[in-house]
Amino acid sequence: MIAIIDYRAGNLKSVERALKKQGFPCCVTKEKRELLGAERIIFPGVGAAGTAMKDLAETGVDEALRQAFRSGTPILGICLGAQVILDWSDENSTPCLGLIPGKVVRFPDSLSSLTDGALKIPHMGWNGLTLRRNHPVMEGITTDDEFFFVHSYFPLPAERERVIAVTDYGITFPSVIGLRNLIAMQFHPEKSGRAGLRILKNFCTWDGRHA
Amino acid sequence: MLSKRIIPCLDVRDGKTTKGIKFKENVDIGDPVEMARFYYEDGADEIVFYDITASSDRRDIMIDVVRRVAEEIFIPFSVGGGIRDLDDMRAVLLAGAEKVSVNSAAVLDPSVIAEGARAFGSQCIVLGMDVKKVEVSSRIPSGYEVVIDGGRTFTGMDALEWARKGEELGAGEICLNSIDADGTQEGYEMTITPLISGSVGIPVIASGGAGSIDHIYDVLTAGRADAALVASIVHYETYHIREIKEELSRRGVKVRMKW
Numbered sequence: 001m002i003a004i005i006d007y008r009a010g011n012l013k014s015v016e017r018a019l020k021k022q023g024f025p026c027c028v029t030k031e032k033r034e035l036l037g038a039e040r041i042i043f044p045g046v047g048a049a050g051t052a053m054k055d056l057a058e059t060g061v062d063e064a065l066r067q068a069f070r071s072g073t074p075i076l077g078i079c080l081g082a083q084v085i086l087d088w089s090d091e092n093s094t095p096c097l098g099l100i101p102g103k104v105v106r107f108p109d110s111l112s113s114l115t116d117g118a119l120k121i122p123h124m125g126w127n128g129l130t131l132r133r134n135h136p137v138m139e140g141i142t143t144d145d146e147f148f149f150v151h152s153y154f155p156l157p158a159e160r161e162r163v164i165a166v167t168d169y170g171i172t173f174p175s176v177i178g179l180r181n182l183i184a185m186q187f188h189p190e191k192s193g194r195a196g197l198r199i200l201k202n203f204c205t206w207d208g209r210h211a
Numbered sequence: 212m213l214s215k216r217i218i219p220c221l222d223v224r225d226g227k228t229t230k231g232i233k234f235k236e237n238v239d240i241g242d243p244v245e246m247a248r249f250y251y252e253d254g255a256d257e258i259v260f261y262d263i264t265a266s267s268d269r270r271d272i273m274i275d276v277v278r279r280v281a282e283e284i285f286i287p288f289s290v291g292g293g294i295r296d297l298d299d300m301r302a303v304l305l306a307g308a309e310k311v312s313v314n315s316a317a318v319l320d321p322s323v324i325a326e327g328a329r330a331f332g333s334q335c336i337v338l339g340m341d342v343k344k345v346e347v348s349s350r351i352p353s354g355y356e357v358v359i360d361g362g363r364t365f366t367g368m369d370a371l372e373w374a375r376k377g378e379e380l381g382a383g384e385i386c387l388n389s390i391d392a393d394g395t396q397e398g399y400e401m402t403i404t405p406l407i408s409g410s411v412g413i414p415v416i417a418s419g420g421a422g423s424i425d426h427i428y429d430v431l432t433a434g435r436a437d438a439a440l441v442a443s444i445v446h447y448e449t450y451h452i453r454e455i456k457e458e459l460s461r462r463g464v465k466v467r468m469k470w
Binding site for chain 1: 212213214215216251256281282285286287305307309332333334335383384408409410412413414435437438467468469470
């Protein structure tokens with residue numbers, strides 16, 4: 001069973017629907033026991049880091065995620081779920097889960113002013129990515145595939161090896177990062193058409209290794 | 212780089228779209244779920260549903276449409292029309308929409324934008340605004356006034372000022388519809404669209420007037436729009452979305468070409 005973490009910041013239904021459409025059984029839960037018993041975990045999320053970390057702490061999901069990460073369960077972070085796995089987020093100055101060393105930073109305001117307002121914050125819409133290295137979950141994805149983004153902050157891992165793909169939006173930022181059995185993406189695969197469904201499918205068959 | 216978005220808009224009344232698609236028989240009756248699926252396959256980047264159901268006690272029909280659409284398409288879609296308060300927003304978002312568009316209700320009570328953004332996040336809240344060209348005056352310095360009730364009621368609000376206010380209140384996007392251009396197929400409003408898009412820090416979707424690919428090209432370049440809403444031009448068989456995007460791409464506009 002694939003567990004989709006239920007906390008208030010998530011658009012859980014769309015992830016659930018995208019999985020079920022492809023025939024992968026899944027459940028939406030915040031029960032620690034269910035998360036620890038899951039074959040794999042999806043950690044979605046929209047909203048702000050401060051509220052999200054508070055919710056995760058109150059429900060004990062933070063500890064469950066740390067344990068699952070240590071025990072080798074494949075974990076997929078999406079959007080906010082790709083941010084709060086780092087040590088720290090500049091959004092609301094929030095200490096985060098620390099599964100991957102690094103921090104979460106905001107797009108520089110100069111992005112907008114230097115381009116005469118052409119590049120807006122949030123970065124919202126379809127954008128591509130450049131793979132920095134191969135990963136089983138990114139199998140079949142090419143440079144002409146595009147994904148749906150909506151965010152003002154992005155993850156900045158301390159070690160370059162953690163960056164799986166980057167995206168250009170005035171600056172080049174990490175859009176897919178990973179460490180061992182954890183992979184996380186800033187865009188929404190569940191809202192990114194066929195290419196996104198492909199990534200979800202890849203994740204649902206990934207053993208958490210070879211990364 | 213970020214792609215410009217092409218967004219078909221479906222008007223839905225009592226669970227049926229009011230305009231069918233001509234070029235595909237099985238969607239000709241105007242089933243919104245079938246049409247959404249068709250446009251999803253045709254390369255739509257998002258879809259907008261506008262609920263024009265007159266009676267509010269029939270809103271559950273729209274919620275059912277949203278639920279069924281969400282099972283079929285895996286791109287973002289938004290729902291507007293008749294969204295008055297947090298409960299309406301919640302119902303639509305829980306049924307699977309990515310965003311809600313608030314129009315008249317925000318004019319009558321701007322705090323609904325702020326409350327929606329606080330409860331669901333700015334990225335969910337689209338400020339829909341209908342505007343009409345008027346005389347430039349001290350009250351309406353941009354020369355465009357916000358209207359409601361399909362253009363019948365003038366609000367006394369300046370379009371540019373309202374757009375800035377909407378951003379300040381927490382709207383994550385603006386859908387700017389020109390009542391003058393709407394349905395004419397003579398091109399998007401090219402004065403207020405670039406003015407607003409250049410003055411706010413959130414994306415602007417241009418709406419109303421698309422009759423040719425030239426029009427779409429113009430509004431996405433000189434018009435500074437981040438996305439173009441299309442209705443008749445795709446509903447009435449003039450072009451497929453694929454054709455529109457191929458031509459835009461040929462002319463150097465960055466659009467998503469693989470789906």
